[in-house]
Every structure is written in structure tokens, then in C-alpha cells.
Amino acid sequence: MISHLAAPEVSLKHLQPRQQDPCREQEGTKSDEGQLPQVVEELRDLQVAPGTRLAKFHLKVKGYPVPRLYWFKDGQPLSTSAHIRMADKKTLHTLEIVSVTREDVGQYAAYISNAVGAAYSSAHLLVRGPDEPEEKSASDVCEQLVPPRILERFTPKKVKRGSSITFSVKVEGCQAPTIHWLKEEAERGVLWIGPNTPGYTMASSAQQHSLVLLDVGRQHQGTYTCIATKAAGQALCSASLHVSGMPKEEEQEKMKEALISTFLQGTTQAISAQMSESAGLTGLAGQRKGEALVAEEAHSHLSLTEVGTEEFLQKLTSQITEMVSAKITQTAGAWR
Incomplete structure (x- = not known):
């Protein structure tokens, strides 16, 4: 049960952390190129009262080369402002929301990557007054305890300009996970691909989830990551796409x-x-x-x-x- 604290300045509650996909931990080993980014401490859900002075997310990551980290809220990239503060201290990364309002409710996510691979962590910010009823979770025991697992992964591809390509994964889970697709390019940062993102089509059927690219061009080149996430944790698959004939x-x-x-x-x-x-x-x-x-x-x-x-x-x-x-x-x- 989540307890409510009356004082806005301290009405902050950490919920239970999410579990990592066991396969993801195995991937966090060293290779000839370096070490895959690995989340040592996951983001945790926060619940605060309206007007709380500061809501703070933090996570610890490791990897070599030193990973880059990108923050998102509901699929939209975040940048530093008077309302949003970000800080990095060695392996510790923090995101602070100043003077919390109900508009800050949502899913906050961190995408971490380096030359070897990528990692991901997400959590929710709940804004609720002390007299408001607590929302009941519809998740069953399976949803709470078992993170998703990727059974079939996509691999790096090289295609000619103007062709079409599909990235697909097969994800195991007693309930369908939420699927996110991201594309990273060194010069342009990270694109969170949504249903209305031009040039991309997403499809899901049972355990199969796909990202379709039509009329491939320069804008499609980069590293693609599929993130399967549930309350219990996440699983990732990443691979690069090179477009020839440019x-x-x-x-x-x-x-x-x-x-x-x-x-x-x-x-x-x-x-x-x-x-x-x-x-x-x-x-x-x-x-x-x-x-x-x-x-x-x-x-x-x-x-x-x-x-x-x-x-x-x-x-x-x-x-x-x-x-x-x-x-x-x-x-x-x-x-x-």
C-alpha cells in the first residue's frame, strides 16, 4: 500500500523497483569493444502531492565506453529548463522536477547507450492529494513478478536506398508488454518512434512485434532498439541499419x-x-x-x-x- 504524506515538501514515496530481464544482465558482459551499458539501480515510481517542491528520479549505470543518457517523458525528449533539472555524477544520473503539478504525471524513461549496445529504465510519476483515493492496479501476480523475455531478435542489416525493411521481435510474457521503438544516430540523438512518426509503421500480433520502414533513405540510417516493458521489468534488442546507395x-x-x-x-x-x-x-x-x-x-x-x-x-x-x-x-x- 502507498502511504500519503501531508507536507508537500516531503510527500515523496518510492515504489518497488522493476526487475531486470535475466538475459539483459547476461548481455552486460565485456567484449572486445567494451562493456554493454547496464543499469545498476533502476528508476523507481514516485508518488507526490500537488505542489511538491521537488520530485527526483535517479539511477546508476555502468558501461565502457562511458554511456550517453537521454531522458524522455511519455515518449517526448526532455531538456534542461527551470522546471526540469538534470545532473550526472560519474555513474549516478538524476532527473529533478521542480514545483510539481498534475501536468507532470506520466512515464519517465532513460535510454542509455554506447558503442557496444543500449539499456533502458522507466518509472511513473503519480501526483495525488492526501484525500484522493488510491488507484487500484489491475495487474495480476504474473504481471508483477515476471519481466518480459525476447525469444527472437533482429540483427544488423544493410539495404539499398529506396527499399523496404522490417525489424521484428518475438516477446514471451503472460501478458502483452508495452513495446517502444527508438532510433539513435550519433549526429541527431535519439528518436522515439510513435504511431504518427513519418516513415515508420508499427505492428503487433500476439507475441510478434514489428517496425516497418518503407522507401528507406538517409533519415532511416542508425541504431534501432526495441524495448518490451511491463511493471516487472524490461527487455531490449538493438541492431544497426546501414543504407547504401546514398x-x-x-x-x-x-x-x-x-x-x-x-x-x-x-x-x-x-x-x-x-x-x-x-x-x-x-x-x-x-x-x-x-x-x-x-x-x-x-x-x-x-x-x-x-x-x-x-x-x-x-x-x-x-x-x-x-x-x-x-x-x-x-x-x-x-x-x-
């Missing part, structure tokens, strides 16, 4: 082609000069033919994806050396 990538391909062409042009000129010095004068037509063959041979052995890498330079140097030796030997033999 204008920037097409421009890079053209630059690679230009790089090869410029490099080979200079190289064939050097080959021609060395051939002339070693074997005497040759016909202009033969020289041009030799240059064309050199360029064709070099281009046929090069992969555009290797341009600029150390392997590319080593391969190109080796091929040019072989071709120079072969052409000099061939020309010298013809003049003997």
Missing part, C-alpha cells in the same frame, strides 16, 4: 574512379619514359597501345573498395613493377 557514397565511388584514372595516367607516362630509355625509340602508336594495356591490366586487378588502404597501395605497386619489368624485357628483346 548520394555521398555515389560521390565517393566517382572519386575512387578518378583517383585510379589519375594514378594510372601518371604511372603509364613513367613506364613509357623508362621503356624509351631502356630500349630506344619506339613508334608513337605502339607506345599508346602499351599505355592502354598497362592501364587496362592495372584496373582489372584493382577493387574500388580497397582504394586508399595499405593493401591497395601494396597491390598497385606490385602490379606496376611487374608490368614495367615485362614491358622492358619485351621491348629489349624486340631490338636485339
